[in-house]
Amino acid sequence: MKEIISIVFITVGVLFNLLGCIGILRLPDTYNRLQAATKAVTLGCCSILVGVIFHFGLSDAATKAFIAIPILFFGSTVAAHALIRGTYHFGITLGDKCVKDDYKEAIK
């Protein structure tokens, strides 16, 4: 039973990672790529770590995975926010189909 739950969590995680990487390949704009990839890939890797917790039960490996989940979650989201801010200041413009740019008035 434990094995099956762990396999299900890991499969869901790898599917999320697959969707995120398709987003990296196919989306047209730097901002689109970053937001698609970061959300999907972070959730997928957290799901894989939850699968590791279910597989090992109550042991040292499960504790390490339990520590790794919040570090991964908060670390990658904060890093993506800083990266997107740096990208805007670097001078990369939004895509052609984008209609609204609130940050331009905010930093004026």
Added chain:
Amino acid sequence: MSQFLNILLYVQISLSTICLYRIIRGPSIPDRMVGVDIFGILVVGVCAIISIQTGRSFILDIGIAWIILSFIGTLTLAKYLTGKKLNE
């Protein structure tokens, strides 16, 4: 069951190869940094699946260290993109 986990491991490794494509091919500098960021997150998943396959727990330590180093590296690259020094 272990066979299926092997397939998932190979899928995960090939996904990180897609990120390498974005790093090599990306049209601008921030695209390459996006690739580096996502590659650092995907490697943690690879480490987790390998730790299940081999049954050893120290590989998860490598994953945690990789997360923290990738976090610091991405923050430094983002600071470099804004064009300011590191202490302002």
